[in-house]
Amino acid sequence: MKSTLGLVFVLLGMFSLDLQAQTARLVHYQGTLLDSDGAPFTGTTDLHFAIYTRPMAQQPIWSETHRNVPVNEGRYEVLLGSENPLSLSFYEYYLEVKAAGTDQPAQRVPIAGSGFNYRMQFLFAAYTIVWLAIFLYLVTITRRQKKIISELELLAQSSSSQVTT
Amino acid sequence: MTLYRKVAAILWKDLLSEFRTKEMIFSMLVFSLMVTVIFNFSFPPGSEFIDDALPGILWMTFVFASLLGMNRTFVYEVDKGCLQGLMLAPMSRSAIYISKLLVNFVFIMLVELTMLPFFSIFFHLDLLGIIWPLLLVVACSTLGFAIIGTLFAAITVNTRTREVMLPILHFPVAIPIIIGAVQATAALLQGQGWDAVWGWLRMIIAFDIIFLVVSLLTFEYIIEE
Amino acid sequence: MQLQSRFERPVRAVGYLLLAAMVVNLYLIFFFAPEERSMGQIQKIFYFHVPCAWVSFLAFFVVFVYSIAYLWKKERRYDLIAHSAGEIGVVFATLVLITGPIWARPVWNTWWEWSPRLTLFLVLWFIFVAYLMLRGFVEDKEKAARFSAVFGIVGFLDVPIVYLSIRLWRDIHPSPVVREGGLAPDMWVAFGFSLFTFTLLFIYLLYLRVQLQKSEVALSDLKRQLVY
Numbered sequence: 001m002k003s004t005l006g007l008v009f010v011l012l013g014m015f016s017l018d019l020q021a022q023t024a025r026l027v028h029y030q031g032t033l034l035d036s037d038g039a040p041f042t043g044t045t046d047l048h049f050a051i052y053t054r055p056m057a058q059q060p061i062w063s064e065t066h067r068n069v070p071v072n073e074g075r076y077e078v079l080l081g082s083e084n085p086l087s088l089s090f091y092e093y094y095l096e097v098k099a100a101g102t103d104q105p106a107q108r109v110p111i112a113g114s115g116f117n118y119r120m121q122f123l124f125a126a127y128t129i130v131w132l133a134i135f136l137y138l139v140t141i142t143r144r145q146k147k148i149i150s151e152l153e154l155l156a157q158s159s160s161s162q163v164t165t
Numbered sequence: 166m167t168l169y170r171k172v173a174a175i176l177w178k179d180l181l182s183e184f185r186t187k188e189m190i191f192s193m194l195v196f197s198l199m200v201t202v203i204f205n206f207s208f209p210p211g212s213e214f215i216d217d218a219l220p221g222i223l224w225m226t227f228v229f230a231s232l233l234g235m236n237r238t239f240v241y242e243v244d245k246g247c248l249q250g251l252m253l254a255p256m257s258r259s260a261i262y263i264s265k266l267l268v269n270f271v272f273i274m275l276v277e278l279t280m281l282p283f284f285s286i287f288f289h290l291d292l293l294g295i296i297w298p299l300l301l302v303v304a305c306s307t308l309g310f311a312i313i314g315t316l317f318a319a320i321t322v323n324t325r326t327r328e329v330m331l332p333i334l335h336f337p338v339a340i341p342i343i344i345g346a347v348q349a350t351a352a353l354l355q356g357q358g359w360d361a362v363w364g365w366l367r368m369i370i371a372f373d374i375i376f377l378v379v380s381l382l383t384f385e386y387i388i389e390e
Numbered sequence: 391m392q393l394q395s396r397f398e399r400p401v402r403a404v405g406y407l408l409l410a411a412m413v414v415n416l417y418l419i420f421f422f423a424p425e426e427r428s429m430g431q432i433q434k435i436f437y438f439h440v441p442c443a444w445v446s447f448l449a450f451f452v453v454f455v456y457s458i459a460y461l462w463k464k465e466r467r468y469d470l471i472a473h474s475a476g477e478i479g480v481v482f483a484t485l486v487l488i489t490g491p492i493w494a495r496p497v498w499n500t501w502w503e504w505s506p507r508l509t510l511f512l513v514l515w516f517i518f519v520a521y522l523m524l525r526g527f528v529e530d531k532e533k534a535a536r537f538s539a540v541f542g543i544v545g546f547l548d549v550p551i552v553y554l555s556i557r558l559w560r561d562i563h564p565s566p567v568v569r570e571g572g573l574a575p576d577m578w579v580a581f582g583f584s585l586f587t588f589t590l591l592f593i594y595l596l597y598l599r600v601q602l603q604k605s606e607v608a609l610s611d612l613k614r615q616l617v618y
Contacts, residue, residue, distance in 0.1 A: 053499070119432035119496045126435045126492040130442065130485050134591065137481055141598050148605040155612055313544065320537045324527040333523060334541060337516040338548045341555035348559065368558070372551060379547060383540045386461050 026081040031097055032074045040074025046100035049080055051093045052108060060096070168263075171256040175264035180271065182241075189237050193276045197230040201280070201287060219288055220350035224343060226280065227303075228310065231273045232332050235314040238265050239322040248388060258385035262315065266380075269311040269318075277303055295353045298362055302353070305369045306346035312373060313338055316380040319387045345369040401597055408594055411587040415580075423580035432496050437580055439489040441588035442482045443507075446514065448592055449479030450546055453521070457542035460535060466607070469535040472542060474599035476521050478592065483515040506560050510553045517545040 029049075035041045046067045050060035064084040069076050080095075094108035183189055204222045208215050215222075242248040251261055281299075285292045292299060314335055321330040349365035419437045452475035460468040490508050491501045502508070524541055528534035573581065 122492050122496050123432050123434055126489045127438070129488055129492075130438050133481060133485055134595075137478075137595065138598070141595075141602050145598070145602050145605060148602070148609050152605070152609055152612065155609075155616065159616055316540070316544070320524070320540065323530075323533055323537070324524070325529065326527055330524070330527060333520045337513050337520060337552075338544060340513055341548070341551045344555040344559050348562070364558070368551075368555060375547065375551070376544070379544055383461070383543060386536050387540055389536075 026079055028077065029080050029095070030075065030077040033071050033076060033099060034074055041071050042073060044068045044070050047076070047078065048098040048100070049078070050096045050098070052096065053093060057094075168257070168260055171260040172264045172267065175251070175261065176267050176271075179264070179268040183268075183272070189234055190272060190275060193230045193234050193272070194279055196233055197226050197276060197280050198283065200226045200229055201283065205287065215288065217351075219284075219290070220347045220354060223284060223350060224306075224347050227273070227277055227307070228336075228339070228343065230276050230280075231269075231307070231310045231314060232335060234272050234276070235269050235311070235318045235335075236321075236328055236331050238269055238315060238318045240327075243322045252388065258388060259381050261388070262319075262380060262384040265319075266311050266315045269315050270308055273307050273311060274304065277307060290354065298359070299350070299353055302346060302349045302362070302366060302369070305366060305373060306342050306349075309342040309369055309373045309376070310335075310339060312376050312380055316376075316384060316387070319384065341372050342369055345372070401594070404590065404594055404597075408587070408590050411583075411590055415583055415587045418580040418583050423577050424574055432493060435489055435493040437584045438588070439486060439493060440581070441584045442485045442489065443511065444585060445588050445592045446479050446483040446486060446511070446518075448589065449475045449482065449596075450514065450518070450549065452596070453479065453542045454546035457539035457546075460539045461543075466535075469539070470600050470603040470607070471596070472539065473525060474596055474603055476518060476525075476538075476542070478595050478599060480515070480518045480522060482592075483511060483518055486511050487515060504560075506553065506556045509556050510549070513552050513556075514549060517548070521545060 033041045033045070033047075046065060047069050048063065048065045050063040052060050062084065064080060064082075066078050066083075069078060096108045201222065204226070205215075208218070239248070242251065252258075281292055281303075284290060314331070317331055317334045317338075321327050321334060324330045345365040345368045349362050349369070352361040352365065419434055423434070423437070425431060425433070453472050456468045456472040456475065459465070460472060487508075490511070494503060494508075495501050521538055521541055525534050525538045528537055
């Protein structure tokens with residue numbers, strides 16, 4: 001009975017999750033560009049995009065340059081992955097934007113990549129481990145208990161049969 | 166006999182027997198020196214990480230040495246049956262605990278005081294400028310190690326794997342002292358004011374008081390037959 | 391000591407209640423509680439990561455109380471309860487240390503952070519394990535009971551001090567802190583129920599484990615009797 005209890009909620013758990021995972025191929029990005037005085041920039045410029053896995057990483061895992069991006073009142077939008085396809089399979093990324101003709105890159109911005117659906121795998125793993133551990137513990141206790149009880153009965157029987165002989 | 170004289174009696178006995186052979190003190194000292202030298206080799210030569218790591222190195226050395234020393238506290242008592250003799254004598258269990266505690270404290274302090282000049286030399290530290298606060302930190306922390314170490318040594322001397330069991334019991338419980346001692350020493354070495362040091366020292370002293378009380382209350386349950 | 395506990399029937403009822411509670415709990419976690427804005431689905435680990443931590447603390451508290459009780463009254467039953475609680479505590483502390491990094495990896499992009507709570511749990515785990523090891527390595531059962539009772543008391547009293555010292559240590563080395571968002575009311579419902587379910591689970595496991603201890607004692611007593 002107790003082991004089926006464990007089994008039931010392990011199964012119930014597995015039912016309740018969706019395992020679909022998808023990788024993002026294109027990311028629509030909107031950004032702001034200010035000129036060196038801090039005023040919103042208007043015009044066209046080349047923008048270089050790079051994605052890193054950590055805020056301080058030196059090597060980007062992906063990069064792409066968009067030429068002649070129109071910037072209006074400091075606003076622009078691009079479709080990342082249109083020239084160099086993305087296949088992000090990590091969990092969190094940092095996007096760095098560099099405008100042509102400048103040395104300083106903008107700050108790295110965290111973006112959620114395809115991460116969200118991969119998080120389900122982690123959730124499922126954690127969940128399974130917890131219930132599995134509890135289930136195994138329950139089963140171990142029950143099994144040992146049964147074994148001892150049968151041993152006790154055996155001893156009780158043999159001692160009573162000894163008494164009669 | 167007052168408590169004071171009973172404690173003094175056991176203390177004197179243990180100090181005397183140790184000073185005749187000098188086994189424990191000597192091994193603790195050599196061990197500490199070796200550990201210090203090995204720590205030095207774990208860092209690239211001339212690396213600046215060493216300066217930040219120095220308080221840690223100091224205290225890790227002291228912790229390991231003290232564990233070595235405290236292991237021996239009850240070994241003779243149990244192996245040669247002296248413990249029964251002690252317990253038959255008209256003294257309270259607390260007296261036994263306090264005297265053992267003081268023995269451990271004295272020995273570890275001796276090793277630490279001997280090691281400090283070596284540290285000063287090996288790592289180019291000026292310890293004389295901060296010597297009094299440093300000694301205070303060392304004394305309070307050593308007292309803390311000894312308080313729980315003596316209690317646990319009385320336990321582990323009865324276990325199958327004595328030498329290993331004491332660190333396993335001692336380390337997790339001693340973490341507050343280790344953190345406090347390392348940070349207080351770091352504060353002193355970096356020349357931070359007394360307030361910074363006192364913050365950590367306060368915690369160490371609180372730890373000492375709490376666990377002294379707990380040890381005095383529970384020691385009798387360990388050595389009763 | 392009697393083997394057939396008078397708690398047999400109520401405990402079976404608790405078992406069924408527990409099963410029902412777990413089903414309801416699963417529903418609440420995965421279908422009722424809303425998805426958290428910044429972390430997404432992975433935040434739902436919270437609903438069993440934190441209750442596991444709670445059960446660990448509860449288990450350790452039980453160890454503390456029954457250790458004192460044992461030293462005071464010297465009743466074997468108290469020692470068995472302390473031992474069982476210690477074991478269950480290790481199981482749940484291990485689960486905390488496993489689910490913690492699993493939660494941290496997708497969210498903070500790292501397996502381990504020396505955050506005060508996680509570090510405290512690591513230390514707590516060590517103290518629990520040392521407690522169980524002590525029991526295992528002492529030959530005499532009665533001595534083992536006494537020694538582990540003392541260590542249980544010292545260990546438990548140490549935990550808040552360790553937490554305090556870790557917090558103070560962290561304050562001088564601040565590093566990325568988890569954004570502790572508030573919980574929506576529906577989340578509180580799921581969380582509260584989760585706590586309830588896990589507490590019930592703890593009581594149930596504790597009872598079973600103590601029963602097993604009692605049987606083992608009965609068996610060894612019987613064997614010894616038969617030898618003489």
